[in-house]
Amino acid sequence: MSECVLKVTDLKKRYGEVRAVDGISFEVKKGDVLAILGPNGAGKSTTVEMIEGLxxxxxxxxxxxxxxxxxxxxxVKERMGVQLQKSAFLDNLTVKETLEFFGGLYKKALKSSELIDMMSLGEKQKSKVKNLSGGQLQRLAVAVSIVNDPDIVFLDEPTTGLDPQARRMLWEKIENLKVQGKTVIITTHYMEEAEVLADEIIIFDHGKIIARGTLQELLDSVSKGKYVEFSLDKVDGIPEELKKIEGFKEIEKNRYSLPTEDVEKTLSIIFNISHKENFYIENITIRKMNLEDVFLVLTGRSLRD
Amino acid sequence: MSKSKQFKTIFKAFAIESLRNKLEVFFTIFFPLIFLVIFGALYGGNTFDDTPDMRIGVYLTEYSAELESALKENLPYYVNVYDDLDSMNKAVKDGDITAGVAISEKKISILYVEGDMQKNSEMSMMGNIVENVVEKSVNNFTDVIEVTEIPEGIDGKVASDFDYLLSGIISISMLSAGMFSVINLFGRYKKTGVLSRISVTPINPSTFLLSSTLVRLLMSYISVFIVILVSFVMFNAQLEFQWILFIIVVLTSTIAMMGYGILLLLIFKKPESAETAGSILMTFMMFISGIFFPENMLPEAMKIVAYFFPLKYTGLLIRYTTGMADISLGTFILINVIFAVGGIGLVALTSKKFLSTT
Structure with a gap:
């Protein structure tokens, strides 16, 4: 049984009448990557900031x-690495100086050159912080978070605002932390991030944990099925028979979705209706459920709402 | 983790940050220098001496060698004597002389190019002086009483206008270095999240406070000594500093100005608002605190208002250390203690607030 490095019990925080964090409990084992997933304002960052002492x-x-x-x-702080949601450093220090500055605040610190290589910041090591791009700044923030070679690392929305390429690059760096055996806690509202990086996922909503488990456990908890998505060749009026199918949903203009555990059967129903009602089915996609669907099923809202 | 290692790390990082921050360097070092250059150009080396600084022309309608000699000897100006009125008038228009004085039997006319109020008053004064000299010479009067002006400063030192201004510029330099840097440190860094980032490290708040404010003090000393150096090299400043007392005053005054900056941050919350309020207050303080001209020129009400602003006392302390202000040692010590205790108290309390959890 792995050592428990963090255990949170019945954590609460109010801002006036708003219960930002409402009785949160969870624990994290050594070497695990835990993703805290939830929409903006769900209480993820407040929870993590209470753990960080902020x-x-x-x-x-x-x-x-x-x-x-x-x-x-x-x-505790000596053993903890933190990347805050808002990455702020002294603007006029270079990347190397920033790493040396933060390293100097801990008993134990990794060499700045090692961190620069690890985060692919070699070309920018002499650049001032204020001249870095969003992606470079986030990589620096992650580098600073591990400058003390911590046992547990908190990454608060590390890829928010980054383009897909920069995001994937940062994911690689975070996966490296996992390989090094660090315990990592990531808060995010990107389901892909949680799916790619996390061993375990906690879903927050309105300051509470609404689901917890591995990705597969969360998907299975909602449904073992898939989604059939399709469009129609006519946009004026959806046939009533289609609307009556359980789980039928218009996901965007002229794009519909049906949950199913038997794809063949569902497709057959749709085609029967199309034949009867005299319209064509277009752009059929069959996809697995994802965390977005889990959140949708659990809360009735999208993660980005 | 040794505190000294953390101290050195923070001091180094904040020193680099401050020296590379153009705005901070401008307000701390160049802003006082701009004042120095402007006022130095106007008043540099202007002491209370008898050297004439104005050249005037004289035309006598009826030439008298005695009168010419009396004018040359007694007027406190360089005197050029002209043989005809037209050439004197031309010299005035060409700017070769500041004014031309035409003296006939019962009339003295002064010709000058109209300028500002100060020039008009100088011309009026010159008219009186010329009239006096002419009357004495014509009536053959001799001086019975000789009046000699001997300006006497505190401790026998005579300060020039520029020396007076220099003490004011040094005060502004400390105000700028202390007040704005603290607004920047605790206001902007709090807002941008730098302080939060630092507070999740195992840093000791008092170590952070001491090292980061020491950088500000260092900047203040650099600024003050650059101002003094430029004053002596370029503008022939005559001030004689009691250096130990002066160094203490720079220390306590900068700390007090830091406290003042903190006070503004507490009142205005947003660093931008505090900065704007600081700029307005600084301008206001410069005019009511006897920095650029003596306080006795101010209306009574303004003199009372000045008591509530630290710049008045900073100016006073600086002048004390240069022998220009006559205050007791007890008053000097009391002001320094209030500055130090008040400033440190405010900075310490607030830094705790800014570095603490919410």
């Missing part, structure tokens, strides 16, 4: 590496 908790317990300090201690 926010005061109203109540609840946080156990770090088997100990329950009243407030986060310097010893």
């Amino acid at each position: 926010r005061k908790k109203d109540s609840g317990e946080i156990e770090y590496f088997g100990e329950k300090p009243v407030h986060i201690t310097k010893e």
Whole structure:
């Protein structure tokens, strides 16, 4: 049984009447990558910031590496790496100087050159922070988060605002952390990020955990099926018979979706209706369920709503 | 983790950051220098001496060698004597002389190119002086009482207008270095998230506070000493500093100005608003705190208002360390203690607030 490096019990935080975090409990085992997934305002960042010591908790317990300090201690911070949602550094320091600066604040620090290589920032090591692109800045933020060779790393929405290429590049770097055996906690509202990187996923909504498990467990908890998506050759009026099929949903203009556990049977029903009602089915896609669908089923809303 | 290693790390990083931040370097070092150059050009080396600084022309309608000699000897100006009125008038128009004085039997006329209010008043004063000299010479009067002006400063030192201004510019330099840098440090860095990023490291808040504010103090010292150096090299400043007292004053005043910056941040919350308020207050303080001209020129109400602003006291302390202000040692110590305790208290309390959890 792996060592539990973080255990959160009944954590609560209110802002006025709003329950930002409402009784959250979870634990993370050494070497695991945990993704905290949820829409904006779900309470992900507040939870993580309370664990990092940036926010005061109203109540609840946080156990770090088997100990329950009243407030986060310097010893815990020495073992913890943090990448905040807003990556802010001293603008006029270079990449190398920034890594050396943060390294100098810890007892143990990795060499800046090692981190620069690891995050592919070699060409930019002498560039000032203010001249970095969004992707480079995020890679620097991740590099800074591991400057102290931490046992546990918190990455708060590390790829928000990045283009797909920069995002994939950063995913590779985060996967490397996993290979190194680091415990990683990522908060994100990108389901792909959670699917690609996480061993375990927690879904937050309105300050509460609404689901938890591996990707497969979460998908299975909702349905073992797939989705058939299609368009019609006529856009004026959807045949009533189609609308009556359970789970039928218009996902965008002239694009419809049907959940199914038997694709052949569902396709046969759709084609029968099209023959009877005299229209054609176009652009049929059959896809597996994903986390977006899980969230949709659990909350009735999309992750990006 | 040794505190000294953290201290050195933060000091180095913030020093590099400050020296590379063009805005901060401008406000800390170049802004006071701009004042220095402007006022130095106007008042540099202007001491209370008897050297004439104006050249005038004289035309006598009825030539008298005695009168010419009396004018040359007694007027506090360089005097050119002209043989005819037209050539004197031309010299005035060409700017060879500041004014031309035509003296006939019962009339003295002064010709000059109209300028500003100060020039009009100088011309009026010159008319009186010329009239006095002419009357004495014509009536053959001799001086019974000789009046000699001996300007006497504190400790026997005589300060020039520029020396007075220099003490003001040094005060502004400290105000700028202390107030704006703290608004930048605790306001902007809090807003951008730099302080949050630093506070998740195992940093000791007091180490952070000490090292980051020490950088600001260092910048203040650099600024003050550049101002002094330029003053002595370019503008012939005559101030004699009591260096130990002066260094203490720079320290306590910069700390007090930091506290003042913090106060603005607490009131205005947003660093941009605090910065704007700081700029407005700085301009206001410069005019009411006896920085560029003596306080006794101010209306009574403004003199009372000035008591509530630290720049007045900074100016006073600087002048004390250069022998230009007559305050007791007790008052000097008291102001420094209030500055240090108030400034440190405000900065310490607020830094805790800015680095703490929410």
